[in-house]
Amino acid sequence: FAQGSVITFTWQNKEDWPVEQVSENVFDILGYSTEEFLDGSISYASLIYPEDLDRVMAEVTDCSKSGAQNFIHEPYRLLSKEGEIIWVHESTMIVRDFKGNITHYLGYLVVITELINVKDKAIENHKQLDLIIEGAELSTWDWDVVTGKLLRNDRLAEMLGYTADEFELDISAWDALIHPDDRVAVTQAAMKSLEGNPPLYSMEYRLRCKSGKWHWVHGIGKVFYRNEKGDPLRALGIHIDINKQKETELQLVAAKNAAESANKVKSTFLSNMSHELRTPLNAILGYTQIFEDDKSLNVEQQNGVKVIHQAGEHLLMLINDILDISKIEAEKMELVPTEIQLSEFIHGIIGIITIRADRKDITFIYEPDEQLPVAIEADALRLRQVILNLLSNAVKFTQHGHCTLRVQTQAVAKNRSLLTITVEDSGVGIAAEMLEHVFEPFQQTGDRLQYSEGSGLGLSISRKLIQLMGSDIELISPVNKNPAAKEGGGSRFSFTIEVPVVDMINSSDVLHNTQRISKIAKDTEDAVPPHDIIEKLTQLIIIGDVNGLNEETEKLSGVDSGKYRLFCEQVEQMVDDLRLTELEEFLALHKKASAP
Numbered sequence: 187f188a189q190g191s192v193i194t195f196t197w198q199n200k201e202d203w204p205v206e207q208v209s210e211n212v213f214d215i216l217g218y219s220t221e222e223f224l225d226g227s228i229s230y231a232s233l234i235y236p237e238d239l240d241r242v243m244a245e246v247t248d249c250s251k252s253g254a255q256n257f258i259h260e261p262y263r264l265l266s267k268e269g270e271i272i273w274v275h276e277s278t279m280i281v282r283d284f285k286g287n288i289t290h291y292l293g294y295l296v297v298i299t300e301l302i303n304v305k306d307k308a309i310e311n312h313k314q315l316d317l318i319i320e321g322a323e324l325s326t327w328d329w330d331v332v333t334g335k336l337l338r339n340d341r342l343a344e345m346l347g348y349t350a351d352e353f354e355l356d357i358s359a360w361d362a363l364i365h366p367d368d369r370v371a372v373t374q375a376a377m378k379s380l381e382g383n384p385p386l387y388s389m390e391y392r393l394r395c396k397s398g399k400w401h402w403v404h405g406i407g408k409v410f411y412r413n414e415k416g417d418p419l420r421a422l423g424i425h426i427d428i429n430k431q432k433e434t435e436l437q438l439v440a441a442k443n444a445a446e447s448a449n450k451v452k453s454t455f456l457s458n459m460s461h462e463l464r465t466p467l468n469a470i471l472g473y474t475q476i477f478e479d480d481k482s483l484n485v486e487q488q489n490g491v492k493v494i495h496q497a498g499e500h501l502l503m504l505i506n507d508i509l510d511i512s513k514i515e516a517e518k519m520e521l522v523p524t525e526i527q528l529s530e531f532i533h534g535i536i537g538i539i540t541i542r543a544d545r546k547d548i549t550f551i552y553e554p555d556e557q558l559p560v561a562i563e564a565d566a567l568r569l570r571q572v573i574l575n576l577l578s579n580a581v582k583f584t585q586h587g588h589c590t591l592r593v594q595t596q597a598v599a600k601n602r603s604l605l606t607i608t609v610e611d612s613g614v615g616i617a618a619e620m621l622e623h624v625f626e627p628f629q630q631t632g633d634r635l636q637y638s639e640g641s642g643l644g645l646s647i648s649r650k651l652i653q654l655m656g657s658d659i660e661l662i663s664p665v666n667k668n669p670a671a672k673e674g675g676g677s678r679f680s681f682t683i684e685v686p687v688v689d690m691i692n693s694s695d696v697l698h699n700t701q702r703i704s705k706i707a708k709d710t711e712d713a714v715p716p717h718d719i720i721e722k723l724t725q726l727i728i729i730g731d732v733n734g735l736n737e738e739t740e741k742l743s744g745v746d747s748g749k750y751r752l753f754c755e756q757v758e759q760m761v762d763d764l765r766l767t768e769l770e771e772f773l774a775l776h777k778k779a780s781a782p
Contacts, residue, residue: 191215191297193274195230199288202229206290215297217267235263235271246278250288255280261298273302325425327407329357331380331418336360345403345427347396365392365400372405380409380418387421390428402432452512467505471498475727475770507643511627514650521565521654525688528559530752532593534772535570539577539589541771548581549588555595559603559687564655567759572648573607576659576679579644580611586672587612595687603687608680615675616663624661625649655683714776715742715750723757724773735761 193215196207205223213219222228234242242262249257259276266272278293325342329335334357343353346363364372368391379387387407392400407423474495477483483491513519536552543550573591580589592608616624627646649659664675714720719742726734736758743754753776760769 193295193297195291195293195295197230197291197293199290202231203291205230215266215272216264233264235265238262246291249278250280261302264295271299272297273299325403325427327423327425329407329421329423331409331421334358342425345425346393346401352396363393365394368392379407380421382409382416385409387423390432401427402429404428467498467502471495471502472727474498504643507647510647511643511650514647514654519651519654521568523563523565525561525563526566526569527561527752528593531566531570532591534752534756535573535577536591537775538574538768538771539581539591541775542578542581543589546581546585548584548586551588551590553590553592555593558593558595559685561688562603562605563686564605564683568651568654570759572651572681573609575644575648576607576609580609580613580677580679583677584611584613584674587670587674587676597687598684601687602684604682605685606680606682608678610665610676610678612666612669612673612676615665615677616661618663621661621663625659652681652683657681657683715745715753720773720776724770727770727773 192209193212194207194209195205197203198206204226208220208223210220212223216233218228223230231239231243242259245257245259256277256279259278261273261275264272264274274295275298276293276295278291280288281290281292283289325345326339327342328337330337336357338353340350340353343350346353361369361373368389372389372391375387375389379385385408387405390402390404392402395401404426405423406426407421409418409421411420412418474491477491478488478495510519532552532554536550540550577589577591588611590608590610592606592610594606594608595603596606597603625645627643645659652659659679659681661677661679663677665678666673666676669675719738723735723738726738739754739757739761742750756772757769760772
């Protein structure tokens with residue numbers, strides 16, 4: 187004992203228990219020497235922690251009177267010379283003389299300070315865990331799998347409206363509380379967890395309250411004890427109250443359904459209204475074109491007809507834009523990828539923009555890569571819509587200088603490339619603080635306001651369409667910090683999308699990179715229908731005969747093994763969108779190319 191954490195003492199049965207013998211290691215443990223105990227400098231009673239002294243003395247007195255030969259104290263504390271608390275567990279033998287009087291007490295004290303500290307720490311941790319469980323309003327459960335007995339704290343009873351006395355459960359009674367629609371799933375999950383696959387049990391389900399209402403809980407648990415065969419013996423876990431969360435979810439679902447219903451009504455209304463508006467607009471625009479060619483009208487009347495025509499075109503564009511933005515916001519816009527002959531696709535766009543640039547005496551520049559794909563897969567309608575919008579804006583907001591279209595590709599994998607479209611102009615430019623606002627609906631910024639002709643939705647729609655394609659539109663403005671005379675700082679819009687591609691070809695074999703491309707039709711005259719056909723289509727536009735246009739393009743698309751297929755598709759698309767001004771420009775361009 188002298189070398190271990192055990193101290194041996196021999197005390198006299200006198201006041202304060204004078205020490206007659208003590209082991210040498212007392213100095214290492216309590217800091218006092220054996221001499222200090224043996225010469226009476228320090229009494230053993232004075233070392234006992236004050237709060238424990240009365241109990242220790244009472245235990246000695248009671249055991250001494252009982253005639254016992256030995257006894258064991260409850261653990262108590264001693265104070266070392268440095269004031270440190272030392273916990274001991276004492277076992278004492280009583281020594282009597284021949285008359286039976288007690289003369290000495292022989293004892294050994296086991297130092298259990300570390301054990302007590304561990305125990306106190308465990309108790310403290312347990313208290314902290316209890317506080318956490320209480321604060322989080324968790325219900326705990328302990329299931330004896332063999333007997334079916336289920337222990338739990340009082341939180342679950344409170345959750346379901348019971349008192350603790352009313353809520354004595356075994357596993358069968360518990361099963362009866364589960365909502366019938368949830369019971370099978372809960373049972374299956376519990377059985378799989380008992381088998382250890384998966385080891386963690388986690389289920390959301392409903393329990394019946396005392397009031398008869400249903401309360402949502404999230405049960406989580408695990409088997410912690412198994413026998414040597416691996417059979418489950420004991421599982422422990424918690425229940426989390428998720429009733430408010432579920433009620434909120436149900437409210438959100440109801441709100442979502444209501445919003446979707448309202449959005450559906452809005453979409454239906456817009457669709458119906460667009461049809462109702464397009465039909466009379468078609469007639470109005472057709473007749474204004476007839477009146478524009480009527481030489482009997484005086485100047486004032488002709489100006490009035492032009493105003494009506496421009497207002498009708500503007501209203502038609504606004505209807506189309508509102509429909510597009512509504513579809514995108516309602517997440518009803520779906521891309522329809524098709525194979526696009528890239529060169530012909532770009533030609534069609536350039537043909538329209540070239541006429542607009544010529545009217546304003548703006549230089550239009552096309553800069554393609556030397557190598558371009560023969561064909562790509564993308565939504566032709568939406569891609570054309572975006573590029574035309576960017577180019578139309580470039581022409582609209584440029585009064586002097588140029589408008590440039592760049593088409594670039596970069597291979598990223600077999601049969602896949604990045605297609606980059608860049609539109610740059612020498613127009614008025616956009617102030618730095620307004621760069622992001624131009625993509626917001628109904629926005630026109632700064633100096634661009636004086637050139638505003640559209641709905642203010644074009645850039646917003648274009649950006650959302652490119653985002654649907656997995657990318658975004660980037661904007662830099664101004665581009666030129668030192669612009670030429672009469673030119674502005676300019677803007678550069680660009681986007682890059684990944685597309686499937688067909689074999690590459692040299693773009694110079696198909697389209698020459700020129701400063702002016704007013705001769706675009708000549709380069710593609712083999713795809714231009716005869717002059718009389720184009721003239722017929724033009725007359726159908728003038729009288730507003732949409733059905734006649736559709737019939738003529740359908741017949742034309744089957745001529746010469748589909749030679750004019752691309753031309754017909756472009757016409758049909760503009761007819762479907764009632765973009766009659768664009769269609770008129772398109773036909774005027776090709777009429778020049780097909781002139782005899």
